Amino acid sequence: MLSLIVFPIYLVKIIMIAPSSIVLLYIISIDYSFSFSLVPSKPFRRYCQYIISHSPPYIATMMTMSSSSSVTNSVSSNHWKTLDVNQFPNLTSNGCRFAKDEQYLKSVLDLWKQEEGKIRKDKLSQLVETSPWTYYDDDQTPLYGHIVKPIIDSSAVEKDIRNDNGNKDNDNDSSRPLYPGILMFHTAAGPQDVFLFQKAAQLASSELQCVVLICDILSDPCGWAWSPDGDRTRYNQVRQRLLQDNGRLMRSRVNASVQTLIGDVDNNFDFGVDPNRLAGMGWCLGAQPILELLTLNSKESTRFSVDALISFHGVFRRDPLPLSEQSLSSSSLDEKSSRTGRTRDVLICNGKCDPFVSQDDIDITKRSMEEKMYNVTVLDFDGARHGFTNPAQKFNENNAFEYNEIASKESWKATMELLKRKLL
Numbered sequence: 001m002l003s004l005i006v007f008p009i010y011l012v013k014i015i016m017i018a019p020s021s022i023v024l025l026y027i028i029s030i031d032y033s034f035s036f037s038l039v040p041s042k043p044f045r046r047y048c049q050y051i052i053s054h055s056p057p058y059i060a061t062m063m064t065m066s067s068s069s070s071v072t073n074s075v076s077s078n079h080w081k082t083l084d085v086n087q088f089p090n091l092t093s094n095g096c097r098f099a100k101d102e103q104y105l106k107s108v109l110d111l112w113k114q115e116e117g118k119i120r121k122d123k124l125s126q127l128v129e130t131s132p133w134t135y136y137d138d139d140q141t142p143l144y145g146h147i148v149k150p151i152i153d154s155s156a157v158e159k160d161i162r163n164d165n166g167n168k169d170n171d172n173d174s175s176r177p178l179y180p181g182i183l184m185f186h187t188a189a190g191p192q193d194v195f196l197f198q199k200a201a202q203l204a205s206s207e208l209q210c211v212v213l214i215c216d217i218l219s220d221p222c223g224w225a226w227s228p229d230g231d232r233t234r235y236n237q238v239r240q241r242l243l244q245d246n247g248r249l250m251r252s253r254v255n256a257s258v259q260t261l262i263g264d265v266d267n268n269f270d271f272g273v274d275p276n277r278l279a280g281m282g283w284c285l286g287a288q289p290i291l292e293l294l295t296l297n298s299k300e301s302t303r304f305s306v307d308a309l310i311s312f313h314g315v316f317r318r319d320p321l322p323l324s325e326q327s328l329s330s331s332s333l334d335e336k337s338s339r340t341g342r343t344r345d346v347l348i349c350n351g352k353c354d355p356f357v358s359q360d361d362i363d364i365t366k367r368s369m370e371e372k373m374y375n376v377t378v379l380d381f382d383g384a385r386h387g388f389t390n391p392a393q394k395f396n397e398n399n400a401f402e403y404n405e406i407a408s409k410e411s412w413k414a415t416m417e418l419l420k421r422k423l424l
Helices: 002-017 019-033 042-053 057-065 102-121 154-160 194-204 233-261 284-297 331-340 359-371 391-395 405-423
Strands: 074-076 128-136 142-150 179-185 211-214 273-283 306-312 344-351 374-381
Touching: 102 194, 102 391, 128 194, 128 233, 142 194, 142 233, 179 194, 179 233, 179 284, 179 405, 194 211, 211 233, 233 273, 233 284, 273 284, 273 405, 284 306, 306 405, 344 359, 344 405, 359 374, 374 405
Parallel strands: 179 211, 179 273, 273 306, 306 344, 344 374
Antiparallel strands: 074 128, 128 142, 142 211
């Protein structure tokens, strides 16, 4: 009955927005009286997926936000676009903010153009594409990430997976080519950051031929974490929830990110990522998810392996809990690592003049990781401050932040060397 009441209200709203989306409204109205997760018809669920994936981005967002119960655990807006500098002509697009200000946007895009020019000159260019990707944590909170991947020749892939009779083998996925996967964790500015898109495109277009998930740990669909009005109250509240109970919510969202990337959720989407060739990268706040990957990776029950973890000006401390008391027990990974014989590496890229990261923090983090049988390398850059990898920090009025070209290039060089060694 409730759906009969809610339906007319939504009908008016959708008609005002887009008449072609009326059919979506009926599905939304159903969601108020029946949970999609309780609908027994699998074809119906797939139909709902199809409707969402072929709807405009803002309608798809409304669908995924309509309630805590969703059609699937991971829903694509399915709006694949070629990813390059031309995708960010303005500070905002479709109601989403991608940079702090125009100066920030220009700084990142200028560097992006330089990198694209070098790639074309070396004839190593690979076109990449991106699509928004909504997925969910254990509490069914939507997370708004982005998939970035190379544009693969589908005919070549189809040829690779044909059976001995020359027919396409739909029942044996083991013959499909698998690609490395990289989890990319954002700074306090959130996942809607043009800097992350630039880095993701750089990785996906390289010889790594990898699939990148720009992860969301804030549940930020529109770039609210940029806080253009300067009010950080909402961000601070979310951050506190993420880190309380020794990172329970953070761990849930990191795990959701991994499962989405490797296709281990009920979403009928598979990016062809090899679950045993994963890497994690984090900037600033993104070092916290790196710690959670350590914990997840240590469980015997995990069906994936993250063999390379990289942090850039990462903040590992969880105030008020000292690093020495954070949950980084080593026993389970000792057993798993010994059993599999796999070696795992961590690269910590740190600025010696970063006021947010003490030497004690680095030492304790390194020791904890080594106890979990990771090979840890720390690159300490003289004179480098917080945010040294981002060219936009040149214009940051806060003296704690500063772009350092040497540290940025050297840290990225070491990153690519590690990724090639572990993922190829």
